[in-house]
Amino acid sequence: MAPATRGASLKRRVRSVGGTFIRRMGLLPGGVPDRNGDDARLATQRLDAEVLVFFADTEDGLYQLRQWYAPLAALDARHRIAVVTADSRTAALIRAETGFEVVTVARYATLDGLLARSDVRLVLYVNHNPENFSMLRFASVVHVSLLHGDSDKVVSVSNQAKAYDFSFVAGRAAVDRMARYLPLFDAERRCVVVGRPQLGDALALVADRAEPVPGRRRTVLYAPTWEGAQPSAAYGSVDTIGEALVAALLAEPDLRVVYRPHPLTGVRLASYGEADAAIRRRIDAARAADPGAGHTVSDSGDLMVDMVSADLLVCDVSAVAMDWLVTGRPLVVTEPASTEVVTASTPLLDATARIGTGTVGDVVAVVRSELDDDPRASRRRELAEYYLGDLRPGAATQAFLTACEEAIAAHRAASAD
The missing domain is CATH 3.40.50.2000 (Glycogen Phosphorylase B;)
Incomplete structure (x- = not known):
């Protein structure tokens, strides 16, 4: 190996070791996933879950997922849920706050085997984090955007909505908004009105x-x-x-x-x-x-x-x-x-x-x-x-559960053709 090549290789090893140390010691700045994953354990593991919630943010963005805890718990009672994170600190908080199985994945390749060995049918997303595309590449599951609230912000009509199979939205306003401001997006077919189950009690x-x-x-x-x-x-x-x-x-x-x-x-x-x-x-x-x-x-x-x-x-x-x-x-x-x-x-x-x-x-x-x-x-x-949407107590949660089950059934039917 030439001296220059050996030097470059050494620098990469030093950066790798240093990065691992920083992640292990929890010294990363807020907002940066630590990538301290469970990959070694997950290399041969099968997830006992039909539904994945993909959350690549750090704890700064956890407010986006927290508002979905109660509806997700209702879904978990019917279809086992696992939460996939990119940050071990965030994973620890979710474990402490819920009864969901939570895993941290640092390497994209880990997802390949994990999905191949598991019976996951549905993946849910509560934001438009660019990291979502590491999961969106899989055609073996149905992908649903939930987001973390309906608003008249520009993000509500992000072109990223086209990457998901369906968008579960609160009311008719969201469907009309996407139809008006999102070109080449079939809002009538791909938006499903479920109300705001987050409002709960x-x-x-x-x-x-x-x-x-x-x-x-x-x-x-x-x-x-x-x-x-x-x-x-x-x-x-x-x-x-x-x-x-x-x-x-x-x-x-x-x-x-x-x-x-x-x-x-x-x-x-x-x-x-x-x-x-x-x-x-x-x-x-x-x-x-x-x-x-x-x-x-x-x-x-x-x-x-x-x-x-x-x-x-x-x-x-x-x-x-x-x-x-x-x-x-x-x-x-x-x-x-x-x-x-x-x-x-x-x-x-x-x-x-x-x-x-x-x-x-x-x-x-x-x-x-x-x-x-x-x-x-x-x-x-x-x-x-x-x-x-429907503001009667419990109506939105039921609509959310029904929409999840119908999305799974629609994907199974399409996959069987």
């Missing part, structure tokens, strides 16, 4: 909410989205109007402010992290000045709990706006500041009060008008089923 919580007590502070929930993975999806308001919006609402003596930041806030842009910190400081100061006001930062637990306790939501273009429709209460949606953002004209946005960088000074007047008069209440009620 939230519907009962909303129904059981007590009537507002006269004279109490009314709660405004500010639940913005994150900065987005690319400029065309930068719907977030945290670093543009977030602090001004919160400061104005905190100054009102009869309002209570709950700030619910997105789990990924600040992971891509430092300005978002700095703006998030500034908003938190504002709320901390307001709480210290008036402990009885109840101002708070809510950055864990079920978002629907915050929704149930709120009288009005201020959010960005996101799935949060859709889920809020089940409450029947007033909604204000921000306008993206960047001209690069793709924002479609949609029934919900057309029927919702909006604020942006040029109108944030009017936020208190807008919020009070919506709280006192709620001029768009009837239109939101009309849109709830259009966006979220």
Whole structure:
């Protein structure tokens, strides 16, 4: 071997050993899968599962999968589930939080043998991670995109939807959106309406909410989205109007402010992290000045709990706006500041009060008008089923289970031809 070749080979070995050490010690930065896989054990193993949930993200993105835990548990009771991850830290969390079998796969080749030895029929995906294509290459299973919420964001009409056999969507709105904005995609055939089984017990919580007590502070929930993975999806308001919006609402003596930041806030842009910190400081100061006001930062637990306790939501273009429709209460949606953002004209946005960088000074007047008069209440009620499907308790979960079984049956029939 020539000296130059030997040198290059040595460098590769050093990088490999160093990378393995970094992964084993858990020293990788957040957002980078550690690839600390179970491949050696899986080389001869057969998965006792008919359904795989493929999740290649790290724990930063685990919120996307967590909202599906309950519907997946119902599916697991009928068809055994296994979760496939690319990160051992994320796998450990999923094991601790669920009863699902969880494996970590570091090498694509491991999937070949695993699927060949197992009786997997269906693979589910909760996001559009590019790593999904390592699983999508297999024609022996049916591939279904679930995503982690329905929204008017551009990602909801990503061309990646064409890679899956079916997309399970919440309501008719998603089918119409894809038909309109996704060329050469047969939305009528490949979209299956299943409602929002993630809402689960939230519907009962909303129904059981007590009537507002006269004279109490009314709660405004500010639940913005994150900065987005690319400029065309930068719907977030945290670093543009977030602090001004919160400061104005905190100054009102009869309002209570709950700030619910997105789990990924600040992971891509430092300005978002700095703006998030500034908003938190504002709320901390307001709480210290008036402990009885109840101002708070809510950055864990079920978002629907915050929704149930709120009288009005201020959010960005996101799935949060859709889920809020089940409450029947007033909604204000921000306008993206960047001209690069793709924002479609949609029934919900057309029927919702909006604020942006040029109108944030009017936020208190807008919020009070919506709280006192709620001029768009009837239109939101009309849109709830259009966006979220059947809202009867348990109906969406049953629709999800039926859709999974029909997808499996359709794939078996097609494979037999």
